[in-house]
Amino acid sequence: MTPSTELQRPSIKTALPGPKSLEIINADHQYVTPSYPRPDYKLVADHAKGVWITDPDGNVFLDCNAGVAVCSTGHCHPEVVAAIQQQVSELIHLCGTDFYYRHMPELGKKLNEIVPIDGPTKTHFANSGAEAIETALKLAMYHTKRQKFISFFGSFHGRTLGALALTSSKRAQRLGFARQVLDVVHVPYPNCFRCPFNKGKCDDGACCMGTTDWIEKTLFNTTTPPEEVAGIVLEVVQGEGGYVPAPTEVVKALRRICDEHGIMLIVDEVQSGMGRTGKMFALDHHEGVKADIVCMAKGLGSGMPIGACTARADIMDWHKGAHASTFGGNPVALTAALKTIELLQGGLVDNSRDTGAYLEAGLNKLKEKYDCIADVRGFGMMLGVEFVKPSTNGAVGEPDPELRDRIEMACFNKGLIILGCGSNSIRWSPPLILAKENVDVALEIFDEAIAESI
Numbered sequence: 429m430t431p432s433t434e435l436q437r438p439s440i441k442t443a444l445p446g447p448k449s450l451e452i453i454n455a456d457h458q459y460v461t462p463s464y465p466r467p468d469y470k471l472v473a474d475h476a477k478g479v480w481i482t483d484p485d486g487n488v489f490l491d492c493n494a495g496v497a498v499c500s501t502g503h504c505h506p507e508v509v510a511a512i513q514q515q516v517s518e519l520i521h522l523c524g525t526d527f528y529y530r531h532m533p534e535l536g537k538k539l540n541e542i543v544p545i546d547g548p549t550k551t552h553f554a555n556s557g558a559e560a561i562e563t564a565l566k567l568a569m570y571h572t573k574r575q576k577f578i579s580f581f582g583s584f585h586g587r588t589l590g591a592l593a594l595t596s597s598k599r600a601q602r603l604g605f606a607r608q609v610l611d612v613v614h615v616p617y618p619n620c621f622r623c624p625f626n627k628g629k630c631d632d633g634a635c636c637m638g639t640t641d642w643i644e645k646t647l648f649n650t651t652t653p654p655e656e657v658a659g660i661v662l663e664v665v666q667g668e669g670g671y672v673p674a675p676t677e678v679v680k681a682l683r684r685i686c687d688e689h690g691i692m693l694i695v696d697e698v699q700s701g702m703g704r705t706g707k708m709f710a711l712d713h714h715e716g717v718k719a720d721i722v723c724m725a726k727g728l729g730s731g732m733p734i735g736a737c738t739a740r741a742d743i744m745d746w747h748k749g750a751h752a753s754t755f756g757g758n759p760v761a762l763t764a765a766l767k768t769i770e771l772l773q774g775g776l777v778d779n780s781r782d783t784g785a786y787l788e789a790g791l792n793k794l795k796e797k798y799d800c801i802a803d804v805r806g807f808g809m810m811l812g813v814e815f816v817k818p819s820t821n822g823a824v825g826e827p828d829p830e831l832r833d834r835i836e837m838a839c840f841n842k843g844l845i846i847l848g849c850g851s852n853s854i855r856w857s858p859p860l861i862l863a864k865e866n867v868d869v870a871l872e873i874f875d876e877a878i879a880e881s882i
């Protein structure tokens with residue numbers, strides 16, 4: 429593992445955003461779509477290295493977001509940069525949908541070794557998470573000859589129309605669109621902290637069986653007969669929905685339901701995959717449970733645009749021409765992914781687990797200190813912190829999104845980049861090279877930001 433960087437602190441020299449950053453923000457407002465869901469604070473990046481981002485005004489930020497869980501090996505990891513540079517000088521593009529090059533089978537073979545799927549696999553390459561999901565949906569429909577899907581409230585699977593039909597983490601994502609291009613039914617996500625079945629807070633996951641009971645006893649007997657369901661699409665740790673992990677009992681029950689009815693278990697590891705949870709995939713935390721189809725993107729290419737949908741080889745049985753993409757599986761992006769996986773296996777997954785546990789312990793200390801922190805959850809370097817209005821009767825407090833936003837802003841002003849998720853949580857999704865020294869600095873800033881925001 430390459431050491432993340434020497435011990436350093438953020439350095440904020442101007443009011444934020446500084447004058448050069450403001451110029452870019454103003455130009456962006458004039459020429460760029462207003463649909464991007466940017467947070468209240470305005471970070472403009474000029475260059476970045478390891479866990480440090482420098483803005484055009486020379487301010488240096490400690491990055492605990494990694495470009496929304498993408499820069500898994502840190503910004504511009506020297507080995508990733510070298511591999512990309514070499515590849516760019518040899519072959520930038522040829523269109524793998526029509527021609528051949530070594531990178532596709534090489535990465536397909538690598539993914540075959542690591543994805544949580546039983547038996548041999550095949551991979552379709554795309555450019556993004558949403559595209560990987562579109563692939564999975566089409567494949568499940570094709571293979572099962574069925575049309576319906578089951579998705580979860582709070583889920584995020586992307587914004588293209590097929591993926592959007594599954595997505596349900598925020599109102600703004602669907603508002604104004606004919607999103608039911610697919611026949612999707614949403615069910616409550618098994619959230620042990622905020623039980624969707626009003627059973628209170630639990631720790632063992634047993635009462636979350638409400639989700640699978642709902643599927644089997646209500647849906648299957650009414651609107652959604654199992655023999656019409658092509659796939660259940662699951663985030664093992666819900667990402668945009670608030671960094672909420674599903675309990676093992678439910679993940680196992682979903683596998684059983686899929687097995688009993690010939691339904692594809694499609695596991696969306698776009699955010700939770702590639703070492704983020706301290707194991708290569710979030711599903712690896714649930715021993716013995718395997719997916720039929722796994723979607724990846726984000727951390728797979730260390731920042732190069734890539735999406736991948738890997739399925740059991742016998743499931744990926746569609747005809748020539750059924751699905752393809754001009755840029756998907758571009759040799760430069762594939763090279764970055766091969767190098768990324770090498771680095772993940774060479775120590776970064778272990779660091780995600782160990783330094784992630786250190787970060788989690790620090791966040792739990794802050795939870796003891798502040799009543800407004802109701803929950804710290806997740807695995808490895810995929811950790812969520814939920815903010816509430818403290819309750820007086822021992823019940824779980826009401827969500828406090830405004831406090832969360834104030835804390836996010838205060839962190840930014842002190843040079844720490846974190847980002848919200850769900851309505852009232854903050855996600856920690858740092859580059860997987862984060863060192864314990866970085867954690868100490870980040871927690872100190874987070875602590876100060878909470879203290880001045882409550």
Ligand SMILES: Cc1ncc(COP(=O)(O)O)c(C=O)c1O
Binds near residue numbers: 556584585696697
């Ligand atoms: C779990 C999950 N699936 C799919 C997507 C969509 O990925 P993309 O933005 O690359 O289309 C995201 C993006 O945040 C995600 O978190």
